[in-house]
Amino acid sequence: MAVYSQNSVQDDLREFAVDLLSETGGMVEWQDDQSQGSALVPIEVGQCLGQNSESFVLSNEAGGAGLSVSLGGQFLDLAVRTLEHFVPMRGAFAMPELNIKKSDFQQIVDAAFGWQNARARVKQGIVGHTTYHTWWLNVVLHSEDTWETVIAVSVNSSSLLPTELGSVLDSMDLQSSKTPIVHEPETLHVAGMIAQRQTIKLARSFFDRADQRLNRDRKRLKDYYAAMQREATTTNRRTKVVPSDEEIQDRKRVVGLELKRKLVELDDRFAVEASIKPLALAQVEIPTVVIEVEIQRKSAMRVYRLYWNALRKSLEPLKCSRCAEGSFNFWFTNDTVDAVCNSCHSSKPAE
Numbered sequence: 001m002a003v004y005s006q007n008s009v010q011d012d013l014r015e016f017a018v019d020l021l022s023e024t025g026g027m028v029e030w031q032d033d034q035s036q037g038s039a040l041v042p043i044e045v046g047q048c049l050g051q052n053s054e055s056f057v058l059s060n061e062a063g064g065a066g067l068s069v070s071l072g073g074q075f076l077d078l079a080v081r082t083l084e085h086f087v088p089m090r091g092a093f094a095m096p097e098l099n100i101k102k103s104d105f106q107q108i109v110d111a112a113f114g115w116q117n118a119r120a121r122v123k124q125g126i127v128g129h130t131t132y133h134t135w136w137l138n139v140v141l142h143s144e145d146t147w148e149t150v151i152a153v154s155v156n157s158s159s160l161l162p163t164e165l166g167s168v169l170d171s172m173d174l175q176s177s178k179t180p181i182v183h184e185p186e187t188l189h190v191a192g193m194i195a196q197r198q199t200i201k202l203a204r205s206f207f208d209r210a211d212q213r214l215n216r217d218r219k220r221l222k223d224y225y226a227a228m229q230r231e232a233t234t235t236n237r238r239t240k241v242v243p244s245d246e247e248i249q250d251r252k253r254v255v256g257l258e259l260k261r262k263l264v265e266l267d268d269r270f271a272v273e274a275s276i277k278p279l280a281l282a283q284v285e286i287p288t289v290v291i292e293v294e295i296q297r298k299s300a301m302r303v304y305r306l307y308w309n310a311l312r313k314s315l316e317p318l319k320c321s322r323c324a325e326g327s328f329n330f331w332f333t334n335d336t337v338d339a340v341c342n343s344c345h346s347s348k349p350a351e
């Protein structure tokens with residue numbers, strides 16, 4: 001975990017303010033070592049930030065003139081409002097053409113894939129663009145404690161499989177594109193599933209801590225009620241009244257029920273509520289070769305599309321018809337020639 005000093009928080013805030021105002025079409029002048037800067041922004045942006053003018057002073061001290069960029073004042077509320085109003089949550093981009101040599105696609109496909117019970121013949125390779133969606137998702141886990149992160153997931157919007165795109169969005173030759181954004185719900189669904197899986201790994205220590213605390217509290221409760229049980233069955237020290245068997249059973253039952261109720265309450269308190277919320281979407285068209293492969297299983301045929309990504313310079317996996325995961329090793333069913341990955345085939349053979 002990062003340790004923040006007063007200075008680094010202030011630096012982050014200044015950087016964020018400069019980025020925010022630049023993204024909304026403004027110009028900012030604010031040096032690292034200065035406590036003040038100046039901004040010139042569209043008037044609507046200025047108003048959204050609580051300023052009456054399109055030019056104003058930025059300062060890292062609370063309560064000063066202009067916009068106070070600090071944690072103390074209203075800055076974060078104003079910034080969130082401005083971000084929501086003026087910075088688009090979705091954007092479409094395209095990578096320029098890359099020179100793709102028409103090579104021997106059959107060899108590339110055969111080297112990457114294992115076709116266990118079928119013949120695969122490359123029909124053609126179509127050089128063009130394929131659309132990918134990069135989603136940024138805000139993940140929040142909440143129980144007694146809160147854990148939060150942002151996860152970015154890229155998905156091929158045609159194959160609906162996750163793809164590692166690296167720093168493509170930082171690429172200098174990315175151009176903005178007018179291509180409409182389509183298949184948004186489908187790629188968001190895939191990105192959400194991947195984010196869930198990553199969260200389970202990333203938040204391991206959060207879950208472990210919650211488990212430890214839950215176990216510790218469960219043990220305390222059980223010890224406490226065990227002591228109560230013992231007391232309920234012994235002779236009252238003051239009155240010297242010896243409880244009857246029936247009374248003992250009755251008391252044991254009451255104490256047992258109370259313990260059960262407390263344990264349920266405890267589990268509720270430690271139950272983890274999770275939320276995954278999309279923050280932003282970038283659609284990027286990336287040069288690809290769409291390779292059509294004809295799969296022949298006995299007398300049945302079916303054409304599948306494989307994606308050779310020019311950015312990664314490799315083939316992407318194919319989707320399993322059963323588990324929807326990507327794989328490079330497949331079995332095919334008779335007649336419908338459904339693709340079945342190796343692990344699905346091991347649990348229930350394709351044929």
Ligand SMILES: [Zn+2]
Binds near residue numbers: 320322324340341345
């Ligand atoms: Zn599978």
